[in-house]
Amino acid sequence: MxxxxxxxxxxxxxxxxxxxxxxxxxxxxxxxxxxxxxxxxxxxxxxxxxxxxxxxxxxxxxRKSKLTRPPVANITQAIIIMSVKEPALSYWLLDRFLIMAEHENLDIGICINKIDRSEQNEINKIYDIYNKISYSILKTSAKTGEGIDDLKQMLKHNITVFAGPSGVGKSSLLNKIDPRFELKTGDVSKKTSRGKHTTRHVELFNLDSDSYVLDTPGFSSLNLDFIEDEIELSKYFKEIYRYGDRCKFSGCLHYKEPCCEVKMQVEEGNISSQRYDNYIQFLKEIKNNRRY
Missing domain, CATH: 2.40.50.140 (Nucleic acid-binding proteins)
Structure with a gap:
């Protein structure tokens, strides 16, 4: 064999x-x-x-790892591709992708593409939130080539999944990394401001002897049904998990409990209110899922 x-x-x-x-x-x-x-x-x-x-x-x-969406095995790294404009960045969606990757214990990078169309203050806001909690953030432009060499370095010696919604430029970035891929690319719909699907199936592309990358069909939502208990959610928010150890009550959900250290850190600006609000939304979603 x-x-x-x-x-x-x-x-x-x-x-x-x-x-x-x-x-x-x-x-x-x-x-x-x-x-x-x-x-x-x-x-x-x-x-x-x-x-x-x-x-x-x-x-x-x-298998060393397994993802459900996309259905792939043995991934070592996730690079979450987002754009600030066309389509506009959704922090809600970015955090869902991060939860998925954290759940699988993958190395994680965040790639902000289309920076040639973005204002610096918009990019700075992303850095302020995510670099502060130790996520590697890369700025790229498939149009100008900025950041492509750095992205190539991140891909070496890994099996990487490119995750992100349609229209953020995943296929365009791969074509820039290696023109032999010849992947179809699409524009953003003017009517919906969302990307048009161009990737139709999951495919693993060979970069060198031990480096592969996956281009996957884009999607606009991710189900959190892989989280069985709401107490588990805080593990996938690094900063919430870290400060949660100081909470007065064990098993604190950092929601309605009194004297919650996490809520205090949000008020003091040490935890992003944007991230905390998403955490609460996801917590409610998981609670509702458990009722059915």
Missing amino acids: IEGIIIKGIGGFYYVKTKTDVYECRARGIFREKNITPLVGDNVLIRISDEDNTGYIEKIKQ
Whole structure:
């Protein structure tokens, strides 16, 4: 058997990259019987047919990580791509992407694209909030090429997922990193101010021997149903979790409890009110989810 990595899956066919070639493969029926679906990013063992040079996936190696949206495995890093304009930046959506990546224990970077269209004070606001809580922030422009070399460095020795809503320029950035990708790009709809979907499936692109990146279909919302208990949410807000240790009551949700250290830190400006407001919105959402 030959070892490889699934780089694309379409209509029941999986394209597996090995050291020598890319093979079109099907999964053995036993995976279906066990309710296991091969994912892009899976390290697999395949058997090649001598007749037509296609293969069958015989074994899926243990996954180091697994994302549901997008459905991918073994990602080591998430770079969340946002733009300040066209489409306008949504802090609510950015924080949801951060929760997803924190939940999977991924290394995380925030990339602000289209900076050629942004005012410096808008970018400074993002820095003030997120750099303060130790997120790496990169400024890029697919149009001018600014920040592309720094982005390439971040991708080295990682399997990276580009996450973010449609229209922020994920595909344009990848084309700038390596023109061989030839990914379709789209404009932002003038009617809705949202991006038009151009990526139709999840695909893993090879940058070098041990570096891959995923371009994924854009989406405008993320369900938080992977969080089973509202007490868990604060773990995914670094600053809230840190100050939460000082709260008077164990199990404090930092919402309506008296003498809450987190709420005091919000009032003093040590925790962003923008982030805290999103935390409360998400907390209510999780509470409502548990009722059904």
